[in-house]
Amino acid sequence: MSRKKDFVDKAIAAAQEERGVVLVNTGNGKGKSSAAFGVVARALGQGMKVAVVQFVKGRADTGEAAFFREARKVFPDKLFWHITGEGYTWEIQNLPRDVAAARAAWDLASRYLSDPEFGLVVLDEMTYAFKFQWLELSEVLEVLSRRPPMQHVVITGRAAPQELVDAADTVTDMVSVKHAFQAGVKAMPGLDW
Amino acid sequence: MSRKKDFVDKAIAAAQEERGVVLVNTGNGKGKSSAAFGVVARALGQGMKVAVVQFVKGRADTGEAAFFREARKVFPDKLFWHITGEGYTWEIQNLPRDVAAARAAWDLASRYLSDPEFGLVVLDEMTYAFKFQWLELSEVLEVLSRRPPMQHVVITGRAAPQELVDAADTVTDMVSVKHAFQAGVKAMPGLDW
Numbered sequence: 001m002s003r004k005k006d007f008v009d010k011a012i013a014a015a016q017e018e019r020g021v022v023l024v025n026t027g028n029g030k031g032k033s034s035a036a037f038g039v040v041a042r043a044l045g046q047g048m049k050v051a052v053v054q055f056v057k058g059r060a061d062t063g064e065a066a067f068f069r070e071a072r073k074v075f076p077d078k079l080f081w082h083i084t085g086e087g088y089t090w091e092i093q094n095l096p097r098d099v100a101a102a103r104a105a106w107d108l109a110s111r112y113l114s115d116p117e118f119g120l121v122v123l124d125e126m127t128y129a130f131k132f133q134w135l136e137l138s139e140v141l142e143v144l145s146r147r148p149p150m151q152h153v154v155i156t157g158r159a160a161p162q163e164l165v166d167a168a169d170t171v172t173d174m175v176s177v178k179h180a181f182q183a184g185v186k187a188m189p190g191l192d193w
Numbered sequence: 194m195s196r197k198k199d200f201v202d203k204a205i206a207a208a209q210e211e212r213g214v215v216l217v218n219t220g221n222g223k224g225k226s227s228a229a230f231g232v233v234a235r236a237l238g239q240g241m242k243v244a245v246v247q248f249v250k251g252r253a254d255t256g257e258a259a260f261f262r263e264a265r266k267v268f269p270d271k272l273f274w275h276i277t278g279e280g281y282t283w284e285i286q287n288l289p290r291d292v293a294a295a296r297a298a299w300d301l302a303s304r305y306l307s308d309p310e311f312g313l314v315v316l317d318e319m320t321y322a323f324k325f326q327w328l329e330l331s332e333v334l335e336v337l338s339r340r341p342p343m344q345h346v347v348i349t350g351r352a353a354p355q356e357l358v359d360a361a362d363t364v365t366d367m368v369s370v371k372h373a374f375q376a377g378v379k380a381m382p383g384l385d386w
Binding site: 020021023032038039042046062064067075119168171173179183191 | 207216228231236256258261312371
């Protein structure tokens with residue numbers, strides 16, 4: 001047991017404050033959005049109302065969308081899931097720079113971020129909106145700082161800006177040690193989408 | 194767009210092989226298990242059968258356990274969730290070294306890892322079983338290598354052994370940049386459990 005880990009575990013045991021947390025999942029590795037979806041499951045299981053706003057439109061047939069659409073049947077009026085923005089591609093430089101779509105997504109997100117009934121708000125792949133300057137980071141940080149005190153927020157996407165990292169409570173850098181595509185394996189249903 | 198990222202995106206576009214993937218979520222940051230639960234949602238949404246074996250027994254009242262217990266009502270006979278092992282504590286050095294419990298969990302996991310009906314098997318917090326030498330890594334690697342070819346496996350936990358990283362297809366090191374407990378915030382329901 002390293003000294004550092006020992007310190008960390010003592011800090012966990014000593015922590016007593018209860019409040020909403022801003023969590024940022026960034027980095028180039030796999031897990032940023034799937035960890036957010038795992039937290040959606042966790043929050044619903046704790047009886048919370050949850051909103052998910054996806055800032056970059058992916059394929060419509062993802063497993064997560066199908067799953068949560070079905071799961072809403074047993075969690076009525078608890079989960080609100082929005083796929084906004086424009087088309088998705090790994091060739092990110094070719095994304096349509098649709099400021100209007102990002103703006104509409106943010107207006108939607110802002111409403112959830114001012115509603116204390118929502119215990120969790122997920123802003124999936126939002127960091128790209130800063131990268132391409134679709135949104136003003138300062139405006140987003142202002143709204144985050146004024147949100148209901150017990151509300152958790154999860155923001156995902158590569159290359160989170162430093163000011164967002166500074167403002168967040170918990171930040172995980174998901175580092176890719178290796179990835180199956182490097183061995184020629186394509187994105188697999190049930191694992192990657 | 195960096196040259197490295199450009200290469201990575203081209204590699205993704207070029208990948209054509211379809212097969213089961215072994216994914217390892219390791220590191221000290223938040224997201225290892227929640228990313229696994231997100232993949233559970235994704236796989237269920239793709240119509241797969243899913244088994245989850247948790248190797249370290251946590252609190253019984255987690256949001257994820259409550260959520261997936263309810264969600265099974267709309268995914269009958271698709272999700273098998275086992276909480277095995279002994280008591281959980283951040284003071285890991287005090288965990289009961291219950292070889293028998295780890296062995297029983299592994300026997301259960303092994304059955305799923307030989308059943309091609311299961312598209313995803315999650316071995317949550319399994320790395321601790323290697324750390325404390327409850328299980329033989331070589332035996333686990335052998336079973337993983339002989340599993341059904343289309344089956345995905347997600348293994349989570351801190352400090353994944355190098356041989357497991359070598360054998361895996363995709364490995365994410367979840368690095369803690371900062372964590373809310375460092376600012377005195379306790380583990381929060383809906384976010385952390």
